[in-house]
Every structure is written in C-alpha cells, then in structure tokens.
Amino acid sequence: MGILNRLDSRIEQFETGNLMITSVDKLLNYARLSSMWQMFFGLACCAIEMMATSASHYDLDRFGIIPRPSPRHCDIILISGTVTLKMASRIKRLYDQMPEPKYVLSMGSCSNCGGPYWEHGYHVLKGIDRIIPVDVYVPGCPPRPEALLEGLLKVQEKIRTQSIAKQIKKA
Amino acid sequence: MDINDVYNLLKKVFEDGIGELKTGIPVEDCIYVEAGKIEAVCFFLRDEERLQFDALMCLSGVDKDKTTLTTVYHLYSYALKHRLTIKVDVPKDNPVVQSVYQVWSTAEWHERESYDLLGIKYEGNPDLRRILLPEDWEGHPLLKDYKVQEFYNGMKVPY
Numbered sequence: 001m002g003i004l005n006r007l008d009s010r011i012e013q014f015e016t017g018n019l020m021i022t023s024v025d026k027l028l029n030y031a032r033l034s035s036m037w038q039m040f041f042g043l044a045c046c047a048i049e050m051m052a053t054s055a056s057h058y059d060l061d062r063f064g065i066i067p068r069p070s071p072r073h074c075d076i077i078l079i080s081g082t083v084t085l086k087m088a089s090r091i092k093r094l095y096d097q098m099p100e101p102k103y104v105l106s107m108g109s110c111s112n113c114g115g116p117y118w119e120h121g122y123h124v125l126k127g128i129d130r131i132i133p134v135d136v137y138v139p140g141c142p143p144r145p146e147a148l149l150e151g152l153l154k155v156q157e158k159i160r161t162q163s164i165a166k167q168i169k170k171a
Numbered sequence: 172m173d174i175n176d177v178y179n180l181l182k183k184v185f186e187d188g189i190g191e192l193k194t195g196i197p198v199e200d201c202i203y204v205e206a207g208k209i210e211a212v213c214f215f216l217r218d219e220e221r222l223q224f225d226a227l228m229c230l231s232g233v234d235k236d237k238t239t240l241t242t243v244y245h246l247y248s249y250a251l252k253h254r255l256t257i258k259v260d261v262p263k264d265n266p267v268v269q270s271v272y273q274v275w276s277t278a279e280w281h282e283r284e285s286y287d288l289l290g291i292k293y294e295g296n297p298d299l300r301r302i303l304l305p306e307d308w309e310g311h312p313l314l315k316d317y318k319v320q321e322f323y324n325g326m327k328v329p330y
Contacts, residue, residue, distance in 0.1 A: 086305045
C-alpha cells in the first residue's frame, strides 16, 4: 500500500484493512502535492530546459506534474525565462486566472532578477516578483533539470506544511 | 556586374538621386541614395535586366551620428547571384524615407521594426505600427540618446 508509506505515522490502519484515519490537512496536502499541474507556458531558453525536464529522461510526470493548457486547471506556474515588460502584463493576467491555491516558481536568473539584462535591458522586467508573489527561486542560467526538480520538490515541501484548518481558525 | 558598374548605371539613370559610392571600408561597399528617390531606384534595381535584385535580404536602421539616421538595404539577386548594399541617410529632426514595400513586400515588417526601434518613418508603408514593443511604449530605444523610462504601466523599469 504505497499510500500508507507516503503518509506519515499519524495514520492508523485497522485490522480489516479497509479503513484508515488521518487528518484532513495531511490528506489534502498529499493529494495536492502529488498532482501539481503546471501551466503549459514557456518564455525563453529556460523553457527549453523545462521541456527537457518534462521529457522522458527526467520525467516530471513521476511527481504528478503535467502541463495543462488552461490557467484554470493549474496549480503552479513556472516562470521559465526572460520576462519582457510586454509579456509581464500577460503573465499577471494568466496568474490572476489561476484558481487558489496557486504557486509560482521563478526559474533562472532573468526571471529572478533580470539576469544579464539587469543594466541595459530597457525592455526586461527585473524580477518576476515585482508583479506576482514567488514561492521558490531556482538560480542558474539556465538551471539544469536537476536544479528545477529540486525547486519543484521545495514547492512540494511548502505544500506539505500548509494547513486549511489553521486558515479557517484565523478567519 | 561589380559595384562600380552598378553605380555608373544608376548614376546615368537617376543622376542627382544617387549619392556617393563608398569602397574600401571595413564593411561591404555601398551606394548612397537620396531618401526621396529610393523607391524608384529600388524598382529599377529589381526590374533592370542586368541587375535583377529580386530579394531584399535585410532592411535595417542605424543611429549614425548626432544628426543622422541611416537605413541600410541588403539586396541579393537569386537570378544573377550578386549582391548590393544601399544606404539612405536622413536627418534626425525629420527622418522620412520612402517605403520600398511596393518593390519587395517583405519590407513591410522590416520597416516597422526600423520605425519601432529608431523612429524612422517610411512614407507609403501601409501599416506603420510598432512591431516588437507594446503600442503604448514611449520613445525609440535604439537611439543613442534614449532614456529608459522610470515606470511602464506601473512596473518599475530600472534595476
């Protein structure tokens, strides 16, 4: 039973085998982090690396990360490359169309801080965090697939610690 | 036909419309043409039997110096396998060049790019809008005296 191995020790299994008990948070987070659907969206050279990560050699699908063509289906958007000012308003719009809860992974130097365009790039947004909140930054120019995978695992880690119950309590 | 023959031929047909012939420069030899004559010259270059420049390989703009902008035309003849570079100088305070869209339709987008980044206006281009930058962009960024704007649509531009 793979599911029991991936949840933690707070699961109780009953002798009949058909019943188990866990917290709502654990179950929801398990479901959410195991199917982070990614926006079908690439920007520059980092996008090539992202495609390589998606393909059979690194196989993003094994983490449940598959590209979706509509922002309404997506949990995470990878900002994979140089964000021009012209593109920035489109990205903001795509991000706004994604349903909550949503995550942003900024991939590569350009998206983190403008990269090589930081000084003379009149047309480049110097960091995607100027328009949308970023959860994980992956450095590199472009980052290798291993680095991108590490970043995505960090997002999973973040999801694992989140709690719906606590949010309701605060409200 | 080498560039001297082309130059002499053009000079004979268009007289004052043709400026100087520049050779011995680090880049390709080129012929200067008046901004108001470029369309007629290009029609001639395309249709004359000995020239047959049927392809406009590239049309680009240059910020030449404090007072001048330049449009550069790189031509090639698939029929006769020869090439030619034409240049047009225009003053910065009134940068207007005739469009060569009617001669080679590929010029339409090239001229739009040159207009977008340098502000050279192409008279006769049917759709002279910005092509790369957003339509509400201010200024022409490849000009050497271009100042980066502080904000664009509420987004801070400098680092």
